[in-house]
Amino acid sequence: MTERRPRADAARNREAVLAAADELFASSADPRAITMADIAVAAGVGKGTLFRGFGDRTGLIRTLYAARLEPLRRAVTDGPPPLGPDTPPLERAHALLDGLLCFKFDHRHLSLALEEAAAAGPYEAEHYAWWHGTLRDVLDRLPGFAEGGGSDFAAHALLSAVRADLVDHLAGREGLDRRELRAGLGGFVTRVLGAPSSADGAGPAEDAEAPS
Amino acid sequence: MTERRPRADAARNREAVLAAADELFASSADPRAITMADIAVAAGVGKGTLFRGFGDRTGLIRTLYAARLEPLRRAVTDGPPPLGPDTPPLERAHALLDGLLCFKFDHRHLSLALEEAAAAGPYEAEHYAWWHGTLRDVLDRLPGFAEGGGSDFAAHALLSAVRADLVDHLAGREGLDRRELRAGLGGFVTRVLGAPSSADGAGPAEDAEAPS
DNA sequence: TAGAATGCGGACCGACGGTCCGTTTCGATG
DNA sequence: CATCGAAACGGACCGTCGGTCCGCATTCTA
Incomplete structure (x- = not known):
């Protein structure tokens, strides 16, 4: 039960990624055209951050x-x-x-x-x-x-x-x-x-x- | 209208590919695990043959x-x-x-x-x-x-x-x-x-x- | 049987999901 | 405010897969 608050930048990045992904998916007819690298760039973070935060x-x-x-x-x-x-x-x-x-x-x-x-x-x-x-x-x-x-x-x-x-x-x-x-x-x-x-x-x- | 019969080996290979693919797909729970290379090997043909015969x-x-x-x-x-x-x-x-x-x-x-x-x-x-x-x-x-x-x-x-x-x-x-x-x-x-x-x-x- | 056309096949390519690790940033502590 | 350990960062890197390409083999035709 040792809950630990996430770091501020981590929380900020998480939101940025979700917002960027939402935006990108909404604007493309084919979801498969949106790559993980695209999302990372749009969110202004590295690819590693995506995978650490969401698994895959x-x-x-x-x-x-x-x-x-x-x-x-x-x-x-x-x-x-x-x-x-x-x-x-x-x-x-x-x-x-x-x-x-x-x-x-x-x-x-x-x-x-x-x-x-x-x-x-x-x-x-x-x-x-x-x-x-x-x-x-x-x-x-x-x-x-x-x-x-x-x-x-x-x-x-x-x-x-x-x-x-x-x-x-x-x-x-x-x-x-x-x-x-x-x-x-x-x-x-x-x-x-x-x-x-x-x-x-x-x-x-x-x-x-x-x-x- | 100049119809041309396909070559004998081409027809044979086509059937071999379809049979091999049928077999492979039937035996795997996840279709994404079956690669084009797998099918080519199972059919005993080259990968190029698959793509020439079926496009993609x-x-x-x-x-x-x-x-x-x-x-x-x-x-x-x-x-x-x-x-x-x-x-x-x-x-x-x-x-x-x-x-x-x-x-x-x-x-x-x-x-x-x-x-x-x-x-x-x-x-x-x-x-x-x-x-x-x-x-x-x-x-x-x-x-x-x-x-x-x-x-x-x-x-x-x-x-x-x-x-x-x-x-x-x-x-x-x-x-x-x-x-x-x-x-x-x-x-x-x-x-x-x-x-x-x-x-x-x-x-x-x-x-x-x-x-x- | 010779020549042309057709098809063959696997080395090769670009792209993508996912990993790794040296570097940076945060925030708790004195 | 200075220090330090931990947490998070990010982009170079890797393995795999769909798809292409072109020198070579096979088949049809005359």
Whole structure:
């Protein structure tokens, strides 16, 4: 338990690296074009600093992703409806997937970098296990999933519908905007789970967080 | 129009390379561990031959994948029900996804290699556009999709449920077998589209093709 | 069988992720 | 403020991999 505060320059460099990496990934369509040396130069540090601070490329991307995701994660674990735990299951399932879609859209290059950094897709990252567990638990509270099982696979399948490369493909290659994407996903989720009681008229309007 | 037959040794080498690559990918859990040099050695040819014949690593994997997929593709375009074009839409949608799942399961390492070879997931490969178009057309014949649209996104979402890395994760990390996977997918598809009229009692039994 | 065209193959190259270690900077201490 | 040990720095360096190149071998054609 001998916790030791990190040195001031170390903390400063860590932030500089995360900021530089965020900037670089956001500005490039292909995450593989961003090299560790690029990030080091942009952050004004040596390459060794990157690897000492984050282990390897995957570790750096995961750390950055986790930092950006944190607000959404807290909104899900502690926040008010429709994301928080006090929401009726059907509405919460919709909100979870919509929130995640928005996040992936707003940080789509970073998300893309994360998913292709890992060896076998995103499935070995801690984030994924958490999302899957959370969504499965919500589905289990739904009448349709009462006891027949299937919630485990359904959670995987629903999460796969918001995979970063799919979002990037639809947003980039096919030119869909945020609104169309959310409408498409919302329609699909409704098909799978049913319509949330509050959803009528126009599409959802929550979570208007801007990229910057 | 001056078609020229390839030289005999070239054709032989081409087959040797495809066979060697198939073998190597099938026997390794991580496709990235298979290098082009490995394949060249296993096939008994020089590295130059690989690149002349297939362009680059992605081209080789795509060619191999397309060759293995060909039977299924023909069954969908020309074959008898439940895969062929003369099948009622609801049953055909189920059969398409089940067939694709089985293929991905039986060739999961190769499929994994394909999906992580491309820059932005599988979405830029011709295969994907074909599957998506086919499935979308089938969905459009379904009452529920009559005119409301949504079939485009739904086709993407359903296909994402059989992505190679998800199949690999469920089969490998979670230890599900073919039967369980098919049951899970079948249940999900039923949730989205409804149950096919022929499905009752035990799960589907079609497409029992063995890996070797 | 001779000559041209086609394909072969492995030495070679540039780039990238990751390591190593001499040097610099921090901050606790008297 | 001066001193000193520890912590962090940074860029030269390394191994590997995808991809290229060109002198040589093999195959087809006449």
